[in-house]
């Protein structure tokens with residue numbers, strides 16, 4: 001029998017492999033969840049036993065009975081257990097087998113509420129028709145039926161097609177059978193057969209009924225399975241929800257973790273930045289320390305080296321001294337020793353000679369005595385002879401001694417000679433040295449004399465240079481006028497039409513296009529005004545270039561002339577920039593004077609340089625180098641020494657210019673005082689004249705020459721016209737005073753240029769001209785800068801300034817005189 005109960009193993013569940021279902025405790029694995037839900041869907045859809053594989057993976061689910069049979073098995077269980085096996089129950093068995101084989105599909109149909117009729121249809125229909133048709137020939141039919149149904153289960157269609165025609169033909173044959181006994185027998189047997197068939201049919205029907213009830217039970221079981229699965233699905237849904245919330249939690253945890261991570265990263269970055277900054281500052285500190293340390297070490301090393309060098313030199317000096325002393329000592333000792341040795345040797349030689357002579361005399365006497373004794377005593381001849389031999393031997397010995405002494409004497413004489421030669425050599429060396437020293441001394445004297453001559457020549461040339469310089473200055477004229485047009489600033493627009501026709505050649509001309517004028521006929525015309533001066537500086541010119549032009553005048557002040565350099569022009573035209581800016585004329589002039597005075601020192605000149613910085617405001621003098629609180633309060637007096645033609649400022653602070661940096665201090669103090677004053681009366685610097693006075697007194701200690709010169713650098717107040725400025729009150733008074741002093745300056749220059757020598761020059765008419773009395777006129781060199789604004793708005797003032805400057809330029813002042821005193 002091939003029932004499902006006998007063959008449960010090969011039933012296909014339709015579930016996916018359980019390994020794909022993940023543990024529910026792992027909420028992050030959504031794939032696993034998906035697999036699981038697929039499995040659940042499959043379980044619902046196919047009715048295959050889903051819990052087998054799932055239960056082991058889903059720990060949260062209730063554990064089903066361990067050896068649970070599959071859905072198909074249980075579906076067939078009632079049939080197999082309750083139905084007796086009818087003789088021809090194969091269709092049902094086949095159907096059941098088929099259902100078991102296609103269990104998933106059949107269950108799916110019932111689960112979907114649309115049961116398929118093929119569950120029962122083939123069994124009843126085929127078996128019924130089969131038994132009905134096969135009943136006439138039960139053996140054959142029975143056998144064929146069995147075989148047919150078996151075949152039907154496997155290849156139903158082909159077998160039934162083949163069998164049905166044969167059944168029909170046999171029926172036809174039996175109806176037409178002509179044999180009666182056989183017919184009775186057939187009828188009885190037929191009846192028997194029919195009864196059997198009926199009984200079988202009945203049995204079969206009972207089987208069907210019990211099968212139907214089995215199926216109902218199966219349905220119930222299946223329904224209970226469905227509800228179980230529903231519960232399972234609910235559990236899974238809950239689990240899914242739980243997992244989703246876990247996932248959500250995990251996501252929020254991840255987000256917060258990310259935030260914390262980000263915060264930690266930021267903190268870390270800050271910490272790293274802090275550390276980096278700290279490290280950098282530490283590095284800088286270390287570098288600084290290292291640099292200082294290195295400097296200190298270098299200094300120490302240099303000091304040590306210097307010390308070592310000095311020690312070394314001292315030691316060398318000491319050694320040299322010791323050496324020369326030792327040499328002298330040795331020489332003395334040697335001489336003494338040589339002397340002593342010589343006298344000792346002489347003494348010894350004399351002694352030896354005396355001794356020898358004595359011995360010789362004694363020997364002679366003895367020989368005489370012996371000879372006398374020989375003569376007298378002949379008997380004693382042998383003894384005397386022996387004594388004589390002895391005496392002869394002695395004589396030989398003495399002679400050998402004499403030879404030796406003579407040799408020694410010769411050796412001593414040779415060494416004495418060598419010593420003498422050495423002494424002579426030493427004596428001759430010191431003579432050569434003193435000879436060389438004398439030569440050197442002589443040559444030095446000659447060189448000094450030559451230098452003296454050269455210096456003398458230089459002094460003569462310096463005097464000549466000064467004379468020539470002055471002649472050149474005279475040729476250039478004692479009053480010179482130069483014009484400077486400043487560049488417009490970035491904020492300034494509408495420039496005036498100012499041109500420089502000879503900028504590429506002489507740079508002496510400036511042309512200004514005047515304002516438009518309307519004729520009576522309504523014609524608009526503009527005229528161009530040309531002016532020429534000693535030099536014109538365009539907007540691109542630098543202070544260095546301007547100073548080059550005036551440096552010769554500065555030199556004249558050192559040479560003993562009074563020099564006055566003015567800056568004239570309206571407010572904002574660049575006077576202060578030219579005169580007192582960091583690289584303006586005042587710092588440059590003082591630097592040149594200081595350098596030149598230092599250079600002249602080698603020619604015997606010694607200069608004393610003293611500076612004052614005063615302001616003329618509202619026709620009163622103010623000391624710009626005094627205390628700022630004294631400004632406008634302290635009375636400053638100007639005194640003139642008519643005889644010496646000198647001006648002194650009483651109560652003013654004088655600063656000695658003993659270093660080039662002093663001028664910087666002077667300018668700073670002056671500027672501070674002016675700015676303090678500016679809070680009292682606005683625009684003070686524009687409304688007052690400032691005068692920097694530098695007195696230069698030089699004495700030549702070689703030639704006895706003396707020179708006294710003064711350099712005046714004047715920054716005049718703005719030259720606005722009264723009608724144009726529309727000033728009132730204090731401002732009106734300022735403007736009136738400025739105009740008065742400027743017109744007085746014009747008057748003085750005019751008088752100097754036109755009048756005879758004896759004519760009156762109106763210095764006293766203004767405080768400014770009074771202060772500059774001895775720096776304007778016959779004994780002075782004057783340079784006026786007319787400063788020009790480049791703006792169209794200032795055109796009228798520009799033309800007025802240029803006209804005034806032209807007037808001054810046309811003035812001829814008498815020859816300057818150098819102030820020298822014997």
Ligand SMILES: Nc1ncnc2c1ncn2[C@@H]1O[C@H](COP(=O)(O)OP(=O)(O)OP(=O)(O)O)[C@@H](O)[C@H]1O
Pocket residue numbers: 485486487539541569570571572573574575576577578685686687717718787
């Ligand atoms: N040659 C120049 N090059 C560049 N800038 C200049 C030049 N001349 C003047 N200036 C600038 O123009 C402005 C006015 O100049 P400055 O103050 O010297 O005029 P000023 O005639 O002295 O005026 P005030 O009469 O009010 O003192 C300043 O800002 C100055 O720096």
